[in-house]
Amino acid sequence: MNRKFKIGDKVTVRDVPSLFHTRTQGYTRGHTGEIVGLRPEWVIPEDEAWGRYEGRREPFYMVRFKQRELWPDDGGAEIDMLETEFSESWLEPQFSEVPGTRFADARAGDNSVSDSHEHEDAHAPIEEAETSEFDILETAIRELCISKGLFSADDHRRFMEWYDHIGPMGGSRVVARAWADPQYKTRLLADSIAACKEVGVDWMQPTGQGTPSDFTWLVVCENTPQLHNVIVCTLCSCYPRPLLGPSPAWYERPSYRRRIVRWPRQVLAEFGLIVPPDTEVRVHDSNQKTRYMVLPMRPSGTDGWSEKRLTSIVTRDTMIGVAVPRIDWTTSSAPPGATRSA
Amino acid sequence: MNSPRHYAALLDSIRAHAPSERHEADLPLTISQRRTEALLHVVHDVGGQPDGPIDKTQHKIAPWEERTHATCECLAWRGIWVSEERRRRENDLGETLYFALPYYSRWLLAATHMLLDKGHITPDELIAKMEEVRRREESAE
Numbered sequence: 001m002n003r004k005f006k007i008g009d010k011v012t013v014r015d016v017p018s019l020f021h022t023r024t025q026g027y028t029r030g031h032t033g034e035i036v037g038l039r040p041e042w043v044i045p046e047d048e049a050w051g052r053y054e055g056r057r058e059p060f061y062m063v064r065f066k067q068r069e070l071w072p073d074d075g076g077a078e079i080d081m082l083e084t085e086f087s088e089s090w091l092e093p094q095f096s097e098v099p100g101t102r103f104a105d106a107r108a109g110d111n112s113v114s115d116s117h118e119h120e121d122a123h124a125p126i127e128e129a130e131t132s133e134f135d136i137l138e139t140a141i142r143e144l145c146i147s148k149g150l151f152s153a154d155d156h157r158r159f160m161e162w163y164d165h166i167g168p169m170g171g172s173r174v175v176a177r178a179w180a181d182p183q184y185k186t187r188l189l190a191d192s193i194a195a196c197k198e199v200g201v202d203w204m205q206p207t208g209q210g211t212p213s214d215f216t217w218l219v220v221c222e223n224t225p226q227l228h229n230v231i232v233c234t235l236c237s238c239y240p241r242p243l244l245g246p247s248p249a250w251y252e253r254p255s256y257r258r259r260i261v262r263w264p265r266q267v268l269a270e271f272g273l274i275v276p277p278d279t280e281v282r283v284h285d286s287n288q289k290t291r292y293m294v295l296p297m298r299p300s301g302t303d304g305w306s307e308k309r310l311t312s313i314v315t316r317d318t319m320i321g322v323a324v325p326r327i328d329w330t331t332s333s334a335p336p337g338a339t340r341s342a
Numbered sequence: 343m344n345s346p347r348h349y350a351a352l353l354d355s356i357r358a359h360a361p362s363e364r365h366e367a368d369l370p371l372t373i374s375q376r377r378t379e380a381l382l383h384v385v386h387d388v389g390g391q392p393d394g395p396i397d398k399t400q401h402k403i404a405p406w407e408e409r410t411h412a413t414c415e416c417l418a419w420r421g422i423w424v425s426e427e428r429r430r431r432e433n434d435l436g437e438t439l440y441f442a443l444p445y446y447s448r449w450l451l452a453a454t455h456m457l458l459d460k461g462h463i464t465p466d467e468l469i470a471k472m473e474e475v476r477r478r479e480e481s482a483e
Binding site for chain 2: 016020021046047050051052134135136137138139140141142143144145148150151155156159160163207211212213234235236237246248249250252253254255256257258259261262267270271285
C-alpha cells in the first residue's frame with residue numbers, strides 16, 4: 001500500500017463544493033489537524049453511495065484537530081481535541097495560507113429570487129435573479145453530456161433554435177383562423193395537431209416526433225356563452241408549449257396550481273375576469289399526456305376584421321382561459337389601468 | 343377514508359408544514375396519523391391546497407434556464423431518461439427544495455442526480471468540470 005502521509009503529518013482537509021453525498025463533515029473542511037492513526041484501504045464512501053460498490057480504494061487516516069482550531073470563537077479549552085477519519089484524497093499537506101477562502105467566496109452570493117407577492121398591476125416587475133451557481137452547473141452538465149456522447153452539440157442547438165420559433169403568436173394564428181373560417185374550426189376541433197400545422201405550428205418539431213415533454217396530443221376547448229374553459233397543470237406545469245411558447249411564471253408557481261382547481265371563479269377574478277353565474281367554468285388539469293388550449297369567443301365589434309388583425313387581440317392569457325379577448329386589449333397594448341400579467 | 347372533507351383537512355395540514363423552512367421538524371419518535379399523511383403526501387400534488395393571491399411577477403427566462411430545458415429534452419430524445427422520470431426526481435428533491443428553488447434549477451438538479459445515479463458521470467468529474475467552468479468564466483470577466 002502506498003501512503004502519502006505518515007503519523008505526525010500535519011494535513012488540511014480539502015474544501016471542495018459539497019453538492020453530493022460524502023462522509024467528510026462540513027465542519028472539518030479547510031481545517032488542519034495531525035494524523036494520529038492509520039487505517040486500511042477501504043472503498044471510498046463517495047463511490048459506494050452512487051452504486052460503485054467496487055469503487056476506488058484509498059488508505060484512510062485518523063486525524064486529530066484542536067477544538068479551538070475547529071471552533072475558534074467558542075471558548076473551548078486549549079487541551080480539548082476531536083478525532084475523525086478521512087480517505088486520503090480528502091487530505092493535502094498543511095496549507096500555508098488561510099484555506100477555504102475561495103470556495104467561501106463563491107458560496108457567498110445569495111441565489112434567492114424575489115419572493116414579493118405584492119405585484120399585481122399592469123406593469124408587473126420583472127424578477128431579477130442571480131444564478132451563477134446554476135449557470136456553472138448547467139454548463140458543466142451540458143459539456144459533460146456532449147463529451148460523453150449522450151447527445152450532440154447539434155441536438156442541443158436544434159432545441160435552442162426551436163425555442164426562438166415558438167410563442168403565443170402560433171396560438172393566435174390558430175384562433176384567428178378558426179374565427180375567420182368555420183371549416184377550419186371544425187378541422188381544429190376534430191384534429192388539433194393537423195390543424196395547427198396548417199398555420200405553421202408543427203408539433204413534430206424539433207425532433208421529427210415532437211418534444212419529449214410536450215407530447216403530441218392536443219385538445220382545443222371551445223368557449224361558448226354557456227361554457228368558459230381554463231387550463232392548468234397542478235402537478236408540474238404542462239402547457240401547450242409548441243403553440244404558446246414557454247409558460248408564464250404565474251402558471252408555474254404553486255398558488256395558481258393549488259387554487260384554480262378548487263376556487264376557479266375567485267382565481268379568475270384575480271385576473272380581472274368575472275364569469276357570469278350561469279356560465280359553466282370548466283377547469284382542464286393536464287395531468288397526463290394531453291395538452292389543452294382554449295379557443296376563446298370572438299368579441300363583438302370585430303366584423304370585417306382581417307385574420308391578421310384578429311390575431312392582435314388573441315393574447316396568451318385568452319388561450320389559457322384567464323382572460324377573454326377585448327377589442328381594446330391587444331398583444332402589444334393594454335387599456336389604461338388594466339390588470340394584466342405578461 | 344379519503345372523503346372530500348378528510349382530503350380538505352389533509353391539505354390544510356400539508357400547507358402547515360410546507361415548505362419545511364417554516365416549521366421546525368426535529369425527528370420526533372412518534373407522530374400523529376394526520377401528520378404522517380401530510381408529510382408522506384407526494385410533493386407535486388398541490389391541487390386544492392389553500393394559498394395566497396397569484397404572484398404575477400414576470401420572469402425573463404435566463405440563458406441557463408433555456409439551455410437547461412434543452413439539455414433535459416435532449417437527454418430524453420436520446421433515450422437517457424423520459425420527462426416523467428424528471429418529474430419524479432423533482433419530487434425526490436423534497437419539499438423544501440421543490441418549493442424554494444427556481445423552477446429550472448429543479449430540472450437541472452434532477453438531471454444531475456440522474457446522470458450520477460445511472461453512472462454516466464461521477465461526482466469527481468462533475469466537481470472538476472464545475473471548477474474548470476468557474477475558472478473559465480472568472481478569467482473571461
